Amino acid sequence: MARRLPPLNSLKAFEAAARHLSFTKAADELFVTQAAVSHQIKALEEYLSMKLFLRRNRTLLLTEEGQAYYLDLKEIFKALQDATDKLLAKGSKGAITVATPPSFASQWLVPRISQFSSQNPDIDVRIKAVDFDEGFLTDDIDVAIYYGKGRWSGVQADKLHSEFLTPMCSPTLLQMGKPLRDLFDLKNHVLLHDSSRAMWNTWLKHFKVNGINVNQGPVFSHSMMVLQAAALGQGIALGNTVLARPELEAGRLVVPFAERLESKEAYYMVCDPQHMDLGKITTFKQWMQSQVQEDEQ
Known part of the structure; x- marks a missing residue:
C-alpha cells in the first residue's frame, strides 16, 4: 500500500516558519493568519507524532528533529522551484x-x-x-x-x-466623373460589402443618410477581398481602419469623408x-x- 505524504499546506507552513523562525513572518509570506500557520504546524506535529518547534521566552526554536526535517525539506522545495523555473523557461521557446x-x-x-x-x-x-x-x-x-x-x-x-468604419475607394475612382463631395453622392457608386449588407445599412442609418440602395453591389466573404476590389476601382468599401492601413499608407485607397463610426x-x-x-x-x-x-x- 502506498505511503501517505503529509499535507502540502502543513509542509509549506513548516518550511516558512522554520526558515524565518517566526509564525508571524511565515503567515505574512503565505498570506494567511498566524493562527492558520500555528494550526498547520500542530497538524504536522500530530501527523509525525513529534515536536518540531520549541517556544522559549517568546523565541521560536527548532527541535533537533525539526532542524533535520527542515534541512531536507529546504532542498526539496528548492528542487520544486527549480523544476517550475525550468518548465516556464522551456515554455518561452x-x-x-x-x-x-x-x-x-x-x-x-x-x-x-x-x-x-x-x-x-x-x-x-x-x-x-x-x-x-x-x-x-x-x-x-x-x-x-x-x-x-x-x-x-x-x-x-x-x-x-x-476600430472605425469609414468609406474608402481608389484615388482613380475620384477622377472618373462621379463626385464624392458628400455622403449622399454614395448613391451614384457601387457599394462593396463584407460578408453581408448589414454594415453599410448600419453606417448609413447612423449618419442619417437616406435614399441609398444598400442591396446593390457584390458581397465578399473576407475583408481583404473587399479592400482589394476597392483598390482596383470596382466600388466603395466600408473599410476597417485597422485592416486597411497598408492600402491607405501606400495610397492605393483614400478616405473621401471625415465621418467614421466606431465598430462595436x-x-x-x-x-x-x-x-x-x-x-x-x-x-x-x-x-x-x-x-x-x-x-x-
Whole structure:
C-alpha cells in the first residue's frame, strides 16, 4: 500500500516558519493568519507524532528533529522551484501556433511577423488562417485572433484595437466623373460589402443618410477581398481602419469623408487561461500589444 505524504499546506507552513523562525513572518509570506500557520504546524506535529518547534521566552526554536526535517525539506522545495523555473523557461521557446482570420493575417500580422522572429529567434511562429465560429479554440493552437464583442466563455480574451468604419475607394475612382463631395453622392457608386449588407445599412442609418440602395453591389466573404476590389476601382468599401492601413499608407485607397463610426466589434487576442502564463505566449502577447501601441500613436 502506498505511503501517505503529509499535507502540502502543513509542509509549506513548516518550511516558512522554520526558515524565518517566526509564525508571524511565515503567515505574512503565505498570506494567511498566524493562527492558520500555528494550526498547520500542530497538524504536522500530530501527523509525525513529534515536536518540531520549541517556544522559549517568546523565541521560536527548532527541535533537533525539526532542524533535520527542515534541512531536507529546504532542498526539496528548492528542487520544486527549480523544476517550475525550468518548465516556464522551456515554455518561452519552441513553436507557437497562431490561428487568425485570413484578412487579419494578410493585412496586419504577416507584414509584421518578421519583427517578432528577429526579436525572438528561439520561438518558431506558425500562422494558421482559419475562420472561427463562436470563439472555437482547439488544443493545437496556442494563440488565436477572434473578431467579435469579446464575449467568449472559457478563454482569456484581450482586445487589440479600437476600430472605425469609414468609406474608402481608389484615388482613380475620384477622377472618373462621379463626385464624392458628400455622403449622399454614395448613391451614384457601387457599394462593396463584407460578408453581408448589414454594415453599410448600419453606417448609413447612423449618419442619417437616406435614399441609398444598400442591396446593390457584390458581397465578399473576407475583408481583404473587399479592400482589394476597392483598390482596383470596382466600388466603395466600408473599410476597417485597422485592416486597411497598408492600402491607405501606400495610397492605393483614400478616405473621401471625415465621418467614421466606431465598430462595436474588434479583434481580440485569445488563449486558454491555463496557458496564459507560458513564456512563449506571454512574449507573443507583449509583442502584439507593443505593435498595437505603435499603431495608435
